Amino acid sequence: MAKNPVAVTLDRVTRIYKNVKGRPDVVAVRDSSFEVSPGELVTLLGPSGCGKTTTLRMIAGFDLPSSGSIRIGGEDVSMLPPNKRDTATVFQSYGLFPHMNVAQNVAYGLRIRKVGKTESDERVKRALSLTGLQDYAERAPGRLSGGQQQRVALARSLVVEPGVLLLDEPLSNLDALLREQMRVEIRRIQKSLGITAVYVTHDRVEAMSLSDRVIVMKDGSIRQIGSPNAIYEDPDSVFVAGFVGKVAFFPVDVLGLEGKGCVCQLQGKKVQAGKMAPGVEAGKKGTLMARPESLRIGEPGAGVVDGSVRQNVYLGSSMESFIDTEYGELLVQIDDPAGKKIAPEGQRVSISFNEAQVRVLPTDNG
Template sequence: MSRAAAVRFERVWKRFGTGSVAVRDVSFTVPAGTLCTLLGPSGCGKTTTLRMIAGLDYPSEGRVLIGGRDVSTLPPAERDVSMVFQSYALFPHMTVLENVCYGLTVSRRPKREAEAAGRAALDSVGLAGFEARLPSELSGGQQQRVAVARALVLEPSVLLFDEPLSNLDARLRRKMREEIRELQQRLGVTVVYVTHDQAEALAISDKIIVMNQAVIAQEGSPRELYESPASAFVAGFVGEANRLPATLRRLDAADGEVQVGAAQLRLPHRGLPDGLAELALRPEAIAVLPAGDASAMLSGTVAKAAYLGGVVEYTVSTPVGEVFVVSPAAGRPWAPGETVGLRFGAHGAALLRGPALA
């Protein structure tokens, strides 16, 4: 493999036509040898950002740097990057080995040398022995591995993935994301990975950049984004989150007392002023207790219950609004209409910096 390279955006804009802004004043750095995911809903600008790294689109303003070199106006062939597309884009009339070697062949590498590199790339993705097959003879997961091998054989310093698992079923998606992560760590290549699937992003990333409406909403490690979302959008997009009205009283330079109905929590105040606030509370951070339990912080009535095998999902009506809870499916589940108590854990609770609920 080539030496991994860092990717840096410096105040990048991308406009289409006269009024459409796909990426607005975006700056970030992907450290060399890490896997960074661009996460966000459709139309947020993540794929356009990826295409500007690949050279398939050029920035309207700002700079794109790979390995410290300004590549903003360079064509794809001069950027030392490879891309795995959502559709895989395999040639149906070529064998697996011919598909993998295609990039080397068009760059006039000797056939024997190209085939040796292609076989090594196939071996690295667990497809040794599949060289003579056609794409139509492979499963979806195997086709995806061929597409990865075709990208790896060029020995890029940056490997790009554009929604590579969206065509696979849920079980295969989980297996393939684990394989992509293992491959990235083993080879030490820099990976920029686009997805709208938050579970996928949390599972494989060193760093996540959440985008919304053409700008970066928040960036950080998976744990930072999940446990300390900067806004209601991030809290709701990176996992499930209850948004509850609260009152904040700052206690010191770091922590505050947060009042949610009858419940009190001590949490980092994140620089917010005293007064009305909004609390993001993860569903799995809430325990459902029998009515009257002394450790309960809020009381409520079960409005909905859904048994999902390993967990039960509850919607509980409380004085501060409906609260969504994901509870282990141990023992007798609570039925709609039953009165219960709720206890909040500090882990999985965070004050939001956005506007408070009215």
């Protein structure tokens, strides 16, 4: 069901919405460049209004860049209408044709491409079985559950063998359990077909779990591009660090650089940080970030930050301990709590860092 996958390249794409009635122009996407390799799944991640959907719509052709160019498989498609582009989109609200049944919905793109009846039937059947819908071919879309409608939309996009599959928050209308299932399924189908895909979401877990690479966006600009674990473990800015996962920040003075990391000072105490982001300089202020799993709870006075246990939340494979400190409430994750001694609620404790994992970020970069 897949032909040779193609690459998608955005080159300095900007989209400005002109506001005529005296209001200022809105820059939805600012100077964005990135490349999606053939067969890769790249996620655009960001809060609402960050320009991720606009970017996707420009790739699909529903919106046009104000400047810059978009290439699909080497061809400049910046100004082509959507029907002339080798893309297929799975919409947030699915956009199923309510006056056609499931099979007719899936066959629509083949009908437009004037594919013969036998071949079309064969391909529709394959797409339906790939998405587990073989028993629903005759159903009207209105009589399907949300998850099934989602699969129809996916099948309808896959059946035309698009060069690029575009997914615009496809799971946001589903409940949590279904979302998890579909996430796995979409990734499985995408991988098995080797299809190039661009996926838009504001859900970091979704982005982490199914992407080859993640592009984090904010206010129309790309903030960081990287693999899920690079984005999570080695963010380059306070915004990215905070957006992709739970994190605690500490204001520090950077004393000196040391290999990949640096030495800094947190309220008079020396702290060794194993990693640092570009832009951190000795003698300047910085922000130290620590994920819940790189914090340790110890005896009072033993660590860097003192506090008291406010609440322990038992989660089975792990435990979350909320500690009141002068930096606010910190979350410490304790893995495999069964065999460990847990500080009870109300007890004074001290928190230390796993120095290899903490990272210093430049302050002042939003």
